[in-house]
Amino acid sequence: MSARKKCKLVQAENLIPLATTATLNPIDWNLCALCQKPSSKPLNCPAQSKRTDSGAGYVTLGDNLKNFLQLGKRPLPIHIARLDEGDGIGNTLARNHAQWQTSCRLKCSAIRLARAEETALPSTSSTCSSDSQGQPYKLRQAESTNTPTVSNYFFCGKVGTEVMPLHEAMTPRITHRVRQCALKLQDQKLIARLSHGDLVALEAKYHASCLVKLYNASNRKSEEDMKDSSDRVSHGIALAELIGYIEDTKSSVTVNDIAPVFKLVDLLRLYTDRLVELGVWITERIHSTDLKN
Incomplete structure (x- = not known):
């Protein structure tokens, strides 16, 4: 019979603003930059390509990941914001000679992005x-x-x-x-x-x-739609960062038999504060049930 896992409450005073969570676990550029997992297969590195436009691979991937982030989608197991050291995802990848597994790169392809954008389009029967x-x-x-x-x-x-x-x-x-x-x-x-x-x-x-x-x-x-679209993007970014914060906190726990537990009210405060930082004008109270859904 397996031992019951212990839980540890993450105190409110220990919560870190979402805007700074990307610095919790720095990327190990010797591993696959997109999943941070060791691989027995050779990794692909555009910087080692002999093509004259070898840096284009980083730019394309950076643009795709930025669009995924704006849609509130997470195609990768890691938090996308961790790939941005302040001057853009593409520049960060190129500067660190990022490498990745083919399967991870396919998760961020233009086809996957197009599908994500299609599912994000509002459906309506109005023709007027x-x-x-x-x-x-x-x-x-x-x-x-x-x-x-x-x-x-x-x-x-x-x-x-x-x-x-x-x-x-x-x-x-x-x-x-x-x-x-x-x-x-x-x-x-x-x-x-x-x-x-x-x-x-x-x-x-x-x-x-x-x-x-x-x-x-x-x-x-x-x-x-401009303002509504901007707010939707901001909500998606804030939610993606909140999920990334939770997952990063879980992965940073070194004791295997202890799982972090968060208060919903604390997560809601983090989410609301991040929306304000992104310029969203909050006119009504955000309910915790919105995060549950």
Whole structure:
């Protein structure tokens, strides 16, 4: 019968601000920088590459890890902030000639990041926003009978006139911009129409006023979401740092039969203090149940 593990309460006065927890356990650069575990297999080190752009591997990985941190995701077993010595993750990795296992590097790949960003996108069935007069912006679909081809119109379903002539999409840039607007507005009908291909290839035509209305709606949506998005990123960073602090504290305990125990009220205070440091304006009390969830 195994011995029962003892627990030790981490006192509130011993809690360290989250912003400084990255210095608790310095990285051992002789090990895999991404997991800090010994490996029998050779480690990959971009600094040893003979390519002229050998440092690009550090820059790419640094950017990916920064984006993971902003999303509040932790693809690695270690706290990502430990890889930043103050001048950015990429610079820190390059300066210390960081090396890693292939399996660890794949966890931070652009594909994994794209999947994380997709899961972080808010899901909504709304297909409307506001135009410059405050009226709802929506894609109006033509009647099921006698439907013109997609090349006759794209946004409003109306034919061109002398006053409002139709313009033909001529550059790939317009497809990229329209797709960005559609995703930002979560306009499912417009997204579906874009799935048929590039606007230039479809010979899509549009009224200039419809395109401007779409751009204006997207710009207003960006302004409305800017603060909410910034706060969400800050909440994600604070939560990731709090989790990293807890895990680092557990790993720093040298006695195997003692497990650290934290008071939820103390963790909530750490979390709230870090949000304030990140510039979040807290207008209502954060409940401890939010951390449990």
